[in-house]
Every structure is written in C-alpha cells, then in structure tokens.
Amino acid sequence: MAGRRDRGSAAVDFVLVGTLVTLLFLAILQVAIDYHVRNVLAACAAEGARYAANADVADPQAGADKANELIQRSLGGAFAHATAPAPQDEVAGAPVVTVTVTARLPLLAWFLPVGPTVRATGHALMEPR
Numbered sequence: 001m002a003g004r005r006d007r008g009s010a011a012v013d014f015v016l017v018g019t020l021v022t023l024l025f026l027a028i029l030q031v032a033i034d035y036h037v038r039n040v041l042a043a044c045a046a047e048g049a050r051y052a053a054n055a056d057v058a059d060p061q062a063g064a065d066k067a068n069e070l071i072q073r074s075l076g077g078a079f080a081h082a083t084a085p086a087p088q089d090e091v092a093g094a095p096v097v098t099v100t101v102t103a104r105l106p107l108l109a110w111f112l113p114v115g116p117t118v119r120a121t122g123h124a125l126m127e128p129r
Contacts, residue, residue, distance in 0.1 A: 030108050038118050041080055041101045044070040045122030048082055048099040053124035060084035063099045067122070071101065079103045095126040 044067045052063020067082035080103035089096040099122045105115035 026108055033108070034105050034115075034118075037075060037079070037103065037105055038120065040074050041071065041103055041118065042120040042122070044074065044080075045082065045099045045101040045120045046124075047122070048084070048101075049097050049122035049124035052084060052097045052099065053126045055127035055129050058126065058129070060086055060097050060099070063097055063124075067099050067101060071103075079106075089123075091125060094128070097124050097126055098122070 047070055048063040048065075048067025050063075051057060051066040052060050057063070061084055064082040064084035067084075068080070071077075071080045071082065080101050082099055082101045084097065084099045089098065101120045101122075103118055105118055107115045
C-alpha cells in the first residue's frame with residue numbers, strides 16, 4: 001500500500017526541479033549577455049577615443065560618432081548613445097579625449113521594464129600636430 005501513495009510524485013518532482021533549473025539557466029544567460037554588451041560598449045568607447053585622438057582627426061565629436069557607428073554595427077542602433085565633451089583633462093600637458101557610452105542592458109524577460117543602465121568610458125591622449 002505504501003507504493004500507491006507515491007504514485008505520480010515523479011511528475012511533480014520533475015516539474016519543480018525543471019522549473020528551478022530553467023530559471024537558473026536563464027539567470028546565467030542574462031548575466032552572460034550583460035557582460036558581453038558591457039565589454040562591447042567598452043571596446044567601442046575606447047576605439048572612438050583612439051579615433052578622436054588621431055592627429056588627422058583631432059575632434060572629440062568624431063570619436064563619439066565613430067563609437068556610435070561601431071555600436072550600431074555590433075549591437076544595434078537602439079542600444080547606446082556615445083558622447084564626447086571637448087578635451088578637458090590633461091596628462092603631462094597632453095589633452096585627453098574621453099568618449100562615454102551609456103546604454104540600457106537588454107532583458108530576456110520581455111515583460112519587465114527596461115534593464116539597468118551601464119556606462120563605459122574610453123580615454124586616449126590627443127596626438128600632437
């Protein structure tokens with residue numbers, strides 16, 4: 001008689017454990033996507049700063065435009081917005097170009113509001129003319 005009371009419990013166990021494993025997998029996937037997007041944004045900001053610091057360009061706004069172009073190619077245009085103020089910082093007398101990228105992280109849970117904001121900054125020394 002004890003065996004009859006356990007009948008059907010395997011299906012319940014499977015549903016409970018399967019739900020937990022699925023949620024854990026989705027959480028890990030969300031963290032992986034967040035790290036990927038953040039690393040791509042940091043690389044685009046750094047490349048935009050290097051481009052703006054080039055002696056032939058020497059324009060911070062051109063660096064922000066380059067970063068936006070790279071972000072659009074790699075992640076899509078809806079992800080981020082890059083800005084570059086005029087060079088304000090100096091290192092050993094050389095001006096520093098700064099490109100800052102701000103984006104909302106994508107969420108796997110489409111029913112939730114937008115994800116958290118991430119900010120990445122790239123710096124480069126302005127080349128002398």
